[in-house]
Amino acid sequence: MLHDLKHLHSILADLPKAQLFVLTDSHTAEYCLPILADFIGKIPYHLLTIEAGEQSKNLASVQAVWDFMLKHRATREAVLINLGGGMITDLGGFAAATYMRGIRFVNIPTTLLAMVDASSGGKTGIDYQGIKNVIGTFTPPVATLIHPEFLRTLPATELLSGFAEMLKHALIASPKEWIKLLQLAQEELPQEQFVEALSSTGALQASIQIKENVVSQDPHEVGLRKILNFGHTVGHAIESTMLHHTTPRYTMLHQTSHGYCVLWGMVAEVYLSVVHTGCPREVLQQLTQIMLQWYGKPQCDCKQRDQLIQRMYQDKKNNANQTPNFTLLRNIGEPIINQYLTEEDINEALEYLFSL
Ligand SMILES: NC(=O)c1ccc[n+]([C@@H]2O[C@H](COP(=O)([O-])OP(=O)(O)OC[C@H]3O[C@@H](n4cnc5c(N)ncnc54)[C@H](O)[C@@H]3O)[C@@H](O)[C@H]2O)c1
Ligand SMILES: [Zn+2]
Incomplete structure (x- = not known):
């Protein structure tokens, strides 16, 4: 389902009792999270930030997400918001698809490539042994939310x-x-x-x-x-x-x-x-x-x-x-x-x- 970011609240409202997690990379934490935080408002969330760049789309980062969720006792009702480019939507999607056999995730793409391509279509995954996207799943997000304003800070x-x-x-x-x-x-x-x-x-x-x-x-x-x-x-x-x-x-x-x-x-x-x-x-x-x-x-x-x-x-x-x-x-x-x-x-x- 594709929506404008302003639908975030109604989407979260449909997911009662959900513990909220937000995954960003180091750039989207700086440029995009302040904008998202305005939309999230008073709903509490746990934030995990991974270093920006394709080299982070690996198993160690997936483990970091799993460990973070376990540390915060995330249940199967938890929801993960992936705020970033294709690196984050692929990685976060994969971590969510595998944690407790799959929790719900929302993609909020912040690059043009992720908006038009990576964040929809249900492919999640990581690079492994130097091979791009070789480990992954087909798991659609519960929603992909588009906010073109994010593109203003994109190189x-x-x-x-x-x-x-x-x-x-x-x-x-x-x-x-x-x-x-x-x-x-x-x-x-x-x-x-x-x-x-x-x-x-x-x-x-x-x-x-x-x-x-x-x-x-x-x-x-x-x-x-x-x-x-x-x-x-x-x-x-x-x-x-x-x-x-x-x-x-x-x-x-x-x-x-x-x-x-x-x-x-x-x-x-x-x-x-x-x-x-x-x-x-x-x-x-x-x-x-x-x-x-x-x-x-x-x-x-x-x-x-x-x-x-x-x-x-x-x-x-x-x-x-x-x-x-x-x-x-x-x-x-x-x-x-x-x-x-x-x-x-x-x-x-x-x-x-x-x-x-
Ligand atoms: N799942 C799919 O169907 C699919 C399709 C195409 C590509 N992909 C994957 O997507 C990845 C590439 O995606 P990408 O090009 O978005 O790369 P990316 O996620 O690495 O983002 C590119 C750079 O832009 C920065 N950035 C992101 N949003 C920003 C913003 N709003 N302002 C400033 N900087 C910002 C990031 O931190 C990063 O440095 C690859 O891993 C590729 O395999 C997946
Ligand atoms: Zn392509």
């Missing part, structure tokens, strides 16, 4: 990271939203006005709704939900290649990776869509323009193309034959899942991406 790179997932949602589901986002991208608004425009144009709500619609039809990702992987076959390969590089050159990318990698992945996959599934070339030109204007180019050299293709073959989305599985587009709003392409095809798309 610009994080805003762009979430915007990439919004572009993805528009490309797989809605020509109308695509045009809206193209206009927003062209306007080059200062951050405050951009954040304002995301809500006033309805773009934010529409993007959230696209994800919700897809997930509600295929909650466990057996078919349709794969359309949400658009851009992610190439994107994940770029992301993991960046993560495996420790040279200073990639430090920035390491921090800003996911949405940027998805954007680059989408450029390659729209290229493949133009060649193989008849997507109009105009879409490729529009997306390439956004990339050059806002995201820059991926810092990979030509020699890494083989490595990227190798990573696509190792991707967990592949079938038993381990052939990279793509979601491509026939047009905007017309995705087509389970597309298998040859190494030569993929190489050609990467060549386009790196030639820009």
